[in-house]
Amino acid sequence: MDHLKKYGINLVTAAIGTSGKEATIGGYIAAAGVFLSGLLGGWDQALGILLALMVVDYATGVLGAAKNKNLNSDIMYWGGIRKIVVLVVVGLGAMIDNWIQPGAPIFRTAAIYFYTGREGLSVIENLGTIGVPLPRAIHDFLTQLNGKGKDTDADSGSSKK
Template sequence: MGDRKLENVGKWALAVGSWLVSYLFGGWSGVLGVLLVFVVMDYLTGVAAGWMSGELRSKIGMFGIARKVFIFAMVAVGHLVDGILGDGHLFRDTVAFFYIANELLSITENGGKMGAPIPSVIKQAIEVLKGKGGNDNDKGAGTGAST
């Protein structure tokens, strides 16, 4: 009987999670998938860079996690604005591209702190993504090991 209860809890959790993703983000998309991967990669490379430099701190790590949650909150805001204005996924995706560019920039900065060479094609991709996200400034980008 306990296994069946656990199975039902799992089904409910999946249903609520699916509803939440649908409501907050308008469903899942390739753009959101890329953003999720970049967010995780940025956090992990930030931890690695902090560890290698001897600057790894739990407080900085918690700040980084809070920052990552904020990124997805802003993407949700973009989707909700789309719903009000009837613009499909224009704002959601623009916000996502903005953060994808910032996360990619931070990943490359973390790689640089670890002594890894950064291919020029990645640097070019950052510039293209900045344009798609309407990113005309670098505020908040590249927080290094704190992400």
């Protein structure tokens, strides 16, 4: 019986910590998570994938900049701000959905899918920058995307030579 009592005490201590401070901090973090999830229209797999890609994009971008020896805190800061703005757009999409047609997340889903595609492309570009081998088709596609807008003169519409 003492064995079960010690196990119970260890379990409770692990859950709330040795003081109430850990439980309080955990409660605040949980409340913030619930609040943000509500603002973003709820937690689903699409939002989870978007957030995962945002984190991976940021990390691979930093690694690519470190490899090329051009780390810049200003660029990193504004990259983070852009990620926050993406989440604001998703939240606004959720609000518009609740206003126009509650229960039908059309604008939220469109925003998440759009930004998931952009983040995915950015991750692939960053992987190429880091030196991770990419399939030839992806490499050619990214090269083609990179060349768009560089071959024509916007003012005259003629090709640059």
